[in-house]
Amino acid sequence: MTSSSVDKSEVRQQCCPTEFVFPDEAPLSDRDASELEDLFKILANDTRLKLLHTLALAKEMCVCDLAVSLGMKPQAVSNQLQRLSDRGIVSTRRVGTNVYYRVIDTCIIDLLHKAVCLLRDSEGSRDGIVSMVSPGE
Numbered sequence: 001m002t003s004s005s006v007d008k009s010e011v012r013q014q015c016c017p018t019e020f021v022f023p024d025e026a027p028l029s030d031r032d033a034s035e036l037e038d039l040f041k042i043l044a045n046d047t048r049l050k051l052l053h054t055l056a057l058a059k060e061m062c063v064c065d066l067a068v069s070l071g072m073k074p075q076a077v078s079n080q081l082q083r084l085s086d087r088g089i090v091s092t093r094r095v096g097t098n099v100y101y102r103v104i105d106t107c108i109i110d111l112l113h114k115a116v117c118l119l120r121d122s123e124g125s126r127d128g129i130v131s132m133v134s135p136g137e
Contacts, residue, residue, distance in 0.1 A: 039087065042083055042084065042087050042089075043108075043111075045080070045083075047070070047072070047076075047080050048080050048083065048084060049112070050070055051066060051070065051077065051080055051081060051084070052084070052089070052090075052103060052108060052109075052112055053112060053116075054066060054069055054070070055090065055101060055102060055103050056103055056109045056112060059102060060100050060101065060102040061100065061101060062095075062098040062099060062100045062101075063077050063078050063081065063098070063099050063101065064098065066081075066101070078099075081101050085101075088104070088105060089103065089104070089105045089108050090102060090103055090104060090105075091104040
């Protein structure tokens with residue numbers, strides 16, 4: 001095993017543990033499962049994911065700067081941000097004519113980080129990186 005693959009496997013172990021147990025939680029109710037489905041539908045949009053990632057990195061940005069960073073029109077960015085705001089994921093503040101957005105739900109940032117980690121893990125698997133855990137363990 002090369003040092004490169006060991007390093008990536010170690011990152012995988014830190015980012016995505018091989019075992020996880022929910023701490024004393026009851027199974028999801030139908031209502032909770034439906035709410036999660038709605039949340040994932042909102043997150044299942046490449047533009048909104050890019051906006052969230054950009055905001056997570058920058059901490060706060062105005063719509064005009066977000067539009068430039070994503071190569072979009074400000075109105076299109078505002079429409080996507082409104083969906084995130086309606087869900088309570090982002091918040092706004094107005095300074096003159098500019099509206100600034102920031103992520104207020106830190107769980108979303110954690111979820112986004114885990115999702116990026118999973119993406120990189122799966123890319124590593126496709127590139128021939130072998131996990132330290134054998135199948136069936």
